[in-house]
Structures are given as C-alpha cells and as structure tokens.
Amino acid sequence: AQSVTQPDIHITVSEGASLELRCNYSYGATPYLFWYVQSPGQGLQLLLKYFSGDTLVQGIKGFEAEFKRSQSSFNLRKPSVHWSDAAEYFCAVGATNNFNKFYFGSGTKLNVKP
Template sequence: AQSVTQPDIHITVSEGASLELRCNYSYGATPYLFWYVQSPGQGLQLLLKYFSGDTLVQGIKGFEAEFKRSQSSFNLRKPSVHWSDAAEYFCAVGVHDTGNQFYFGTGTSLTVIP
C-alpha cells in the first residue's frame, strides 16, 4: 500500500535561515511526487512536482526538492526562509490507478521567527 511520512510535525526556523522538510514515501513503482503548501484558511497550492528526469526539481517561491530513490525520499528545501513562508506543507504521492490517486502525508507546520 502507498504511504507518505512526514516525520516533522512542526518546525521553527529564523527568517533568513535555510529550511529542509522531510518526506519519505512507500510505493512499489516509480512515484509521482508533489509538495503542496497551505496558508491558514486556504486551499492547497502546488509548490513543485517530480515525474521523471532530473532528480532536483525547482518550484515556485524559491523552493526546490530532491528525489532520492535509494532513500525513498523527496525532501523540500529553501536556502533562505521568508516570514511569508509560514504555512503547512504537505508531501504527496500520485499513483496512476483508477482516477489518479493522491496520497498525502500528515503535514509539517512551519513557523518563521524574526
């Protein structure tokens, strides 16, 4: 069965510091991987996605993520965090099955301190 694990429930970083959010997945075939961001009271916005090819993918708002097949990981990174990055971040796996199933992690809440 497919599953997504985000081991960090909450992370606090200082503005300007670097950020890494962890994501591990369990899936038998080549996964489609996503990171979404959710601001308070809002829907989920796609940050970036990996389907194939270059394992380092660039997204919006200066985020990037690296797919490591050997570690079953897809960690999200940002070199310098801005106060506006405070939000909930979700990692997801897409499975091309009946209807393109998407499986989400439990999320990581990011707090940015001045």
C-alpha cells in the same frame, strides 16, 4: 499500498535561515511526487512536482526538492526562509498506475521567527 510520512510535525526556523522538510514515501515503482503548501484559510497550492527526469526539481517561491530513490525520499528545501513562508506543507504521492488517487502525508507546520 502507498503511504507518505512526514516525520516532523512542527518546525521553527529563523527568517533568512535555510529550510529542509522531510518526506518519505512507500511505493514499489517510481511514484509521482508533489509538495503543496496550505496557508490558513487558503486552499492547497502546488509548490513543485516530480514525474521523471532530473531528480532535482525547482518550484515556485524559491523552493526545490530532490528525489532520492535509494532513500525513498523527496525532501523540500529553501536556502533562505521568508516570514511569509510560515504555513503548513504537505507531501503527496500519486501512484503511476492510479495517478488520480493522491496519498498525502500528515503535514509539517512551519513557523518562522523574526
């Protein structure tokens, strides 16, 4: 069965510093991969997605992620964090043979220090 691991429950970075949030998945074939962000009281917003092709994908708000098959990873990065990026981030995988069922990680809560 598919599963997603986000090893960092909480991360704190200073405003302007770089950010990397880790995501590892378990799936036999090439998965569909997503990063969502959830701000308090808000719904999940899609940041970016990987289906195929270029393994480095660009998303909204200056985020990018890189799919590394050899490491079963899909880490999220941002070169310079803004205070408004403080939120909870979820990695998700959709199986290629059952795309409609997403499996989510348990999330990483990002705090941004001024």
